[in-house]
Amino acid sequence: MKGLRPFIGKRNKFKGRIREVDSQLYRGPDNALEQLHRSLWQELNTIYIQEELTWYQHSRCKWLAFGDKNSKFFHSTTVARIRKNKVKCLKNEEGVWVDNLNDLKHLAVNFFKKLYTEDSPSKPVICVGSMFSTLSSQNWTNIGEPSCLKEVKNTVFNMRPFKAPRYYGLHAIFFQS
Numbered sequence: 001m002k003g004l005r006p007f008i009g010k011r012n013k014f015k016g017r018i019r020e021v022d023s024q025l026y027r028g029p030d031n032a033l034e035q036l037h038r039s040l041w042q043e044l045n046t047i048y049i050q051e052e053l054t055w056y057q058h059s060r061c062k063w064l065a066f067g068d069k070n071s072k073f074f075h076s077t078t079v080a081r082i083r084k085n086k087v088k089c090l091k092n093e094e095g096v097w098v099d100n101l102n103d104l105k106h107l108a109v110n111f112f113k114k115l116y117t118e119d120s121p122s123k124p125v126i127c128v129g130s131m132f133s134t135l136s137s138q139n140w141t142n143i144g145e146p147s148c149l150k151e152v153k154n155t156v157f158n159m160r161p162f163k164a165p166r167y168y169g170l171h172a173i174f175f176q177s
Contacts, residue, residue, distance in 0.1 A: 156176060
């Protein structure tokens with residue numbers, strides 16, 4: 001996966017650097033090398049956490065919340081989901097299965113053109129006027145007022161941490177931590 005290549009490169013670089021420092025520490029103790037060794041391990045742990053979160057986002061698998069670092073499992077679940085979500089064939093109006101890529105594109109385009117241009121009398125008319133309650137005059141006056149910090153904090157912390165991100169690409173856990 002393209003999104004994981006940077007993690008793999010960083011991870012391998014840090015593992016190699018840790019092996020170098022280990023071999024130098026094996027020759028004899030050195031405070032500076034021991035401090036470097038600790039900081040390299042901390043950075044490698046951060047990379048593992050970032051990689052784990054990326055796999056979580058790709059696989060949409062809740063098991064990662066329990067700390068499982070079995071990336072082979074998450075990779076296979078991600079690949080399986082991608083295969084499952086791929087449209088390989090569709091049934092046309094005559095009931096014949098179409099599996100040619102160009103025919104599939106043509107079929108999909110025609111379906112949506114017909115869906116949004118056809119004036120069908122069978123489309124239901126829904127009157128939504130009485131379905132929703134109206135705002136009171138007090139609520140109308142409160143709409144323009146700025147939100148208080150407590151209200152915003154309650155809203156953010158009531159969100160599920162790994163729901164799909166908005167246009168800015170950040171999950172709720174980013175704001176919660």
